[in-house]
Amino acid sequence: LPLESLQSGGAGPLYLKLRQSLEEAILSGKLNHGDALPAERDLADYANVSRVTVRKAVDDLVRDGLLVRRHGSGTFVVRPVSRVEQSLSRLTSFTEDMARRGLNTRAEWLERGLFHPSPDEMMTLGLPADALVARLGRLRLADDMPLAIERACVSAEFVPDPLAVTSSLYSALEKSHARPVRAVQRISACNIKNPDATMLGVAVGAAGLSIERVSYLASGRVVEFTRSLYRGDTYDFVAELTIPE
Numbered sequence: 001l002p003l004e005s006l007q008s009g010g011a012g013p014l015y016l017k018l019r020q021s022l023e024e025a026i027l028s029g030k031l032n033h034g035d036a037l038p039a040e041r042d043l044a045d046y047a048n049v050s051r052v053t054v055r056k057a058v059d060d061l062v063r064d065g066l067l068v069r070r071h072g073s074g075t076f077v078v079r080p081v082s083r084v085e086q087s088l089s090r091l092t093s094f095t096e097d098m099a100r101r102g103l104n105t106r107a108e109w110l111e112r113g114l115f116h117p118s119p120d121e122m123m124t125l126g127l128p129a130d131a132l133v134a135r136l137g138r139l140r141l142a143d144d145m146p147l148a149i150e151r152a153c154v155s156a157e158f159v160p161d162p163l164a165v166t167s168s169l170y171s172a173l174e175k176s177h178a179r180p181v182r183a184v185q186r187i188s189a190c191n192i193k194n195p196d197a198t199m200l201g202v203a204v205g206a207a208g209l210s211i212e213r214v215s216y217l218a219s220g221r222v223v224e225f226t227r228s229l230y231r232g233d234t235y236d237f238v239a240e241l242t243i244p245e
């Protein structure tokens with residue numbers, strides 16, 4: 001890394017110069033996606049700057065999504081993905097959307113099991129209090145970049161064994177002949193708070209899109225009630241507009 005010249009080259013705060021050198025190394029491919037960043041102390045020694053300077057530069061790059069901190073294992077380089085364009089009018093699954101872009105999806109499970117429904121879930125899914133629902137809470141990553149936190153709730157009738165859902169919810173529903181054919185979705189702007197911000201690798205207060213989806217079977221029965229939080233810096237929703245008839 002060309003960090004030796006930080007002290008000598010030009011004016012401006014050291015951490016910004018360090019940030020820029022690291023950013024250049026990532027964008028030019030000198031540091032690859034998934035590479036571990038050297039420990040803070042080593043980087044400070046190597047670049048001949050203080051650990052505070054290193055931390056500030058790294059914080060900046062984490063905020064901008066070029067580095068991600070993984071609890072207990074270190075800081076890693078993230079290949080910048082261009083913003084994802086998502087149609088507003090097609091009912092697709094996250095796994096399908098990412099596969100179409102050549103990205104691999106992975107989930108870190110936050111919650112997965114059978115529960116009695118909350119009042120909200122009872123009303124939305126049209127279930128009695130003694131019914132069971134499967135809750136599937138996931139941090140969703142595309143090529144290791146965290147994109148969204150999704151909390152799905154479906155009647156246990158459709159997903160009797162939530163632990164068997166290892167990747168796509170929609171393909172699990174398809175197997176139970178309950179893949180939704182229609183959905184209503186509400187998207188609203190929000191600021192991402194903790195712990196979500198940490199999980200998504202963004203700064204507290206960063207822009208997010210909060211999305212609620214209620215999806216239906218052809219019979220009109222509700223299948224899914226999902227609340228999602230997408231990173232505002234990676235997702236664009238695109239819709240085709242037509243003149244009302």
Ligand code: GLP
Nearest residue numbers: 093094095168169170171213226
């Ligand atoms: C999108 C929707 C969710 C839906 C999910 C299914 O992300 N916002 O409401 O549950 O897709 O994705 P998958 O089948 O990959 O689990």
